[in-house]
Amino acid sequence: MVNPQWLASFSSLARLGNFTRTAEQLGLTQAAVSQHIKHLERQFGALLIRRPRSVELTPAGAALLDYCQQVDQAGLALAARLQGAEAERGEIGLVSPGSIGLALYPWLLDYQQQHPQCVVRHRFAPDAEVLEAVLGNRFELGLLTFNPDDPRLHARHFTEEPLELILPAGVLYQGWETLQQLGFIDHPDGTGMATRLLSRRYPGSRGVKDLPRSGFSNQVGLILEPVARGLGFTVLPRLARQAFHQQPALQVVECGNPVRDTLWLIHRAEWPLSARAAAVVAYLQARVGQLLG
Structure with a gap:
């Protein structure tokens, strides 16, 4: 040198x-x-x-x-x-759970179209992998369904996803009996989500584990396909349902006071968030606010 x-x-x-x-x-x-x-x-x-x-x-x-x-x-x-001056160029790295990712990824692409010198890199992953990816510096930003207790991470509230009871559009909903007739379309988070929602909607019921299971998919973008075809019902966050391409084939059953899953935005606490990442977070939160109201 x-x-x-x-x-x-x-x-x-x-x-x-x-x-x-x-x-x-x-x-x-x-x-x-x-x-x-x-x-x-x-x-x-x-x-x-x-x-x-x-x-x-x-x-x-x-x-x-x-x-x-x-x-x-x-x-x-x-x-x-x-100094964060390159807020409109460089890589945008985000790792997130599937349901919120269905909504965020198209918005990230919208952002890239508005800022052509940015490059979007997004990964769908469960919570454990999100933690590992951010702690390993493979992604600058991550979203979790819980607030992590780790001094290496900074976490803040990002948004809340209301859970929805989703049935085929052509089915006449008449209560618990309808769910028994349809059967449950399960997914990796299905039992937990359905338990939280149905225990509030049907406080005297025995729970989703006593309902017949009509199908399973681990691909969040495909979970609603069997529901749209009349093969069962499921429980998903609202953003996952809104991202589905056949909205007229679905119906959402109101369950009173909504059950909400909180999402936490995480990044490394030892250094500041880049100006580019901060701009993207503000953009995404504004879009989420518009969609969820």
């Missing part, structure tokens, strides 16, 4: 053309500037043609000056990145 002080002396000398003025500008002695140039010439060969009142660059000197300018530009780019 080339000594940066030597490069500063050479760059200033090339610009000013005079050892005395260069020394004055840098706050050095003329002898110190001369010594810096000698060090560089030992490494790269003759850099200057010395004339009585000026200097002229050799081809090697011109190449080294180009290098000095590249180093200066890289330094400015690094400073801008560390």
